[in-house]
Amino acid sequence: MSNRRKYAIIAVLGIIGFWVLTRALNALAKSPGSTSYAYNCAKCHGKNGEGLGQLLPPLANTDWLQENMNQVPCIIRNGVKDSLLINSLWYHEEMLGLENLNDIQVANITNYVSKRFTEEQKYFSQDEIESILQKCK
Amino acid sequence: MLRSLLFVSIISLLIACKPERKLPVYGMEFVKTEAGYDTIINKVAPFEFVDQKGEVVNNATFQDKVFITDFFFTSCPSICPVMTKQMLRVHDAYLDNPTVTFLSHSIDPDRDSIQKLDAYSGKININTNDRWHFVTGEKEAIFDMAEHYMIVAFADEDVPGGFEHSGYFILVDKDQQIRGYYDGTSENEVTTLIEDLAVLLNE
Numbered sequence: 001m002s003n004r005r006k007y008a009i010i011a012v013l014g015i016i017g018f019w020v021l022t023r024a025l026n027a028l029a030k031s032p033g034s035t036s037y038a039y040n041c042a043k044c045h046g047k048n049g050e051g052l053g054q055l056l057p058p059l060a061n062t063d064w065l066q067e068n069m070n071q072v073p074c075i076i077r078n079g080v081k082d083s084l085l086i087n088s089l090w091y092h093e094e095m096l097g098l099e100n101l102n103d104i105q106v107a108n109i110t111n112y113v114s115k116r117f118t119e120e121q122k123y124f125s126q127d128e129i130e131s132i133l134q135k136c137k
Numbered sequence: 138m139l140r141s142l143l144f145v146s147i148i149s150l151l152i153a154c155k156p157e158r159k160l161p162v163y164g165m166e167f168v169k170t171e172a173g174y175d176t177i178i179n180k181v182a183p184f185e186f187v188d189q190k191g192e193v194v195n196n197a198t199f200q201d202k203v204f205i206t207d208f209f210f211t212s213c214p215s216i217c218p219v220m221t222k223q224m225l226r227v228h229d230a231y232l233d234n235p236t237v238t239f240l241s242h243s244i245d246p247d248r249d250s251i252q253k254l255d256a257y258s259g260k261i262n263i264n265t266n267d268r269w270h271f272v273t274g275e276k277e278a279i280f281d282m283a284e285h286y287m288i289v290a291f292a293d294e295d296v297p298g299g300f301e302h303s304g305y306f307i308l309v310d311k312d313q314q315i316r317g318y319y320d321g322t323s324e325n326e327v328t329t330l331i332e333d334l335a336v337l338l339n340e
Contacts, residue, residue: 052261053261053262055222093218094214
């Protein structure tokens with residue numbers, strides 16, 4: 001085999017390998033929660049959890065979320081009717097629950113929000129999520 | 138030499154003669170008359186409401202202005218937050234252009250008082266400008282306007298919030314003709330609206 005052909009094969013394999021690597025890294029970086037969040041939550045809470053003024057609460061850098069992650073699964077499922085004090089601002093608007101999401105989707109979004117927007121980054125197991133959901137008011 | 142010159146001139150003519158994109162005009166009717174056919178353009182009907190500052194808002198408010206209009210209500214938990222967020226995008230994209238104005242009708246005028254609308258505009262931090270009018274008024278009149286714009290809006294007890302309505306943004310030009318409908322819950326369609334506004338302003 002000539003040298004030129006050898007180099008050509010190495011180059012092609014290298015390009016394929018690089019492409020596979022980028023796809024794999026991409027898949028790892030995007031947890032299933034990130035897609036669920038983008039599809040179900042980002043329209044109101046923003047792609048980066050920034051919210052909107054005093055109408056739609058932020059998720060990023062809030063005191064409320066750090067202390068109340070345990071309430072998140074029930075909020076995703078049933079929504080919120082109470083007023084919430086977040087970063088010293090009152091949010092009175094109602095949020096509708098996403099009843100069409102199943103327990104696994106609720107878990108994925110909860111863990112995504114926990115990882116992305118809280119310092120503690122607590123991980124909720126599927127069992128934990130289900131026991132929280134059973135006790136929602 | 139001559140052939141390439143011909144080629145270049147044909148290509149440049151084609152490029153130069155590219156037709157300018159124009160937005161469609163909605164509400165055109167073709168009416169048969171004795172002489173032939175007449176085109177009638179249905180403009181926005183006369184309306185009069187009150188906005189969040191207590192000022193009267195009617196067709197004259199929008200003279201020489203283009204406006205984007207929608208139907209919502211402040212206690213709407215479903216599509217309205219998204220619509221408000223998207224409308225704000227359009228608002229911010231044209232912050233420096235006073236010709237671009239906004240008209241949001243409340244379909245729940247019983248509960249959406251002037252004060253409530255003012256508080257709502259405060260929540261999204263635009264209560265200092267006079268380009269976005271949140272209006273309330275006679276319920277019948279508002280529902281009539283919705284029907285006129287061909288927007289679905291009606292009371293429904295079974296729906297969260299109590300009202301069923303569609304989330305379209307309607308683009309109206311300086312002659313009060315309707316030039317576009319865009320789904321206010323869709324980020325992509327609102328991006329198209331922002332681009333179409335540029336085309337409209339250049340007309």
